[in-house]
Amino acid sequence: MTRQRLAIPFLVLTLTLVSSILLRAGGSAEPAATGSKAAAIERGKYLVNFGSCNDCHTPWKLGPKGPEPDMTRALTGHPAEMKVSPSPTLEGSWGIAAANTMTAWTGPWGVSFTANLTPDRETGLGDWTEEMFIQTMRTGRHQGKGRAILPPMPWFSVNALSDEDIKAVFAYLQSLPPVHNRVPAPIDPPEGQ
Numbered sequence: 001m002t003r004q005r006l007a008i009p010f011l012v013l014t015l016t017l018v019s020s021i022l023l024r025a026g027g028s029a030e031p032a033a034t035g036s037k038a039a040a041i042e043r044g045k046y047l048v049n050f051g052s053c054n055d056c057h058t059p060w061k062l063g064p065k066g067p068e069p070d071m072t073r074a075l076t077g078h079p080a081e082m083k084v085s086p087s088p089t090l091e092g093s094w095g096i097a098a099a100n101t102m103t104a105w106t107g108p109w110g111v112s113f114t115a116n117l118t119p120d121r122e123t124g125l126g127d128w129t130e131e132m133f134i135q136t137m138r139t140g141r142h143q144g145k146g147r148a149i150l151p152p153m154p155w156f157s158v159n160a161l162s163d164e165d166i167k168a169v170f171a172y173l174q175s176l177p178p179v180h181n182r183v184p185a186p187i188d189p190p191e192g193q
């Protein structure tokens with residue numbers, strides 16, 4: 001009699017405990033998934049800062065302490081409205097020059113303009129897949145299969161990263177606000193050079 005009376009509250013207590021454990025496990029599945037995405041974005045941000053992507057993909061301006069990347073235009077690439085003057089004649093030891101913005105470069109390959117890395121669908125990386133991004137850094141070709149990527153894009157340095165880290169860089173870039181900025185196509189070097 002006493003044993004039976006005790007058994008019922010014990011059963012209720014056990015069921016409550018079990019269900020609360022199950023609920024907690026089920027409830028945490030969602031935040032854990034978003035948590036790992038947030039961690040990848042955070043890791044990507046760290047790698048982008050270390051990898052100097054802002055040095056070339058963010059237009060520089062003259063600040064109070066001298067030239068610096070204009071972070072209000074972070075990673076938007078060469079500004080579409082900026083028309084570059086003809087390349088300077090470089091002589092002797094000098095073979096490469098950069099525009100004031102650090103977003104246009106001239107050298108034996110002609111003139112290259114840094115890409116818009118924000119996720120704008122028309123002018124940035126908005127329609128890129130993670131696989132395209134990895135293959136670009138692995139092969140040095142546009143989207144992993146197109147034309148050869150021109151200097152001074154250090155794709156071979158990014159190639160040293162693991163797939164996981166390149167994915168993190170991509171996740172961070174895709175988390176930026178999309179900015180519409182159509183970067184010009186590269187200019188070939190003059191004939192005979």
Ligand code: HEC
Pocket residue numbers: 047048051052053054055056057105112113114115117136141142143144148149150151152153154158169186
């Ligand atoms: C020294 C300057 C420089 C640095 C640093 C740099 N880039 Fe670039 N990047 C360029 C230039 C120039 C281009 C355009 C090359 C071309 O048109 O072939 C480019 C193009 C790209 C492209 C487009 C490639 C394609 O397939 O069209 C991606 C993506 C890219 N860079 C990502 C990055 C990332 C991520 C970083 C940081 C880890 C980075 N870049 C650092 C200069 C740079």
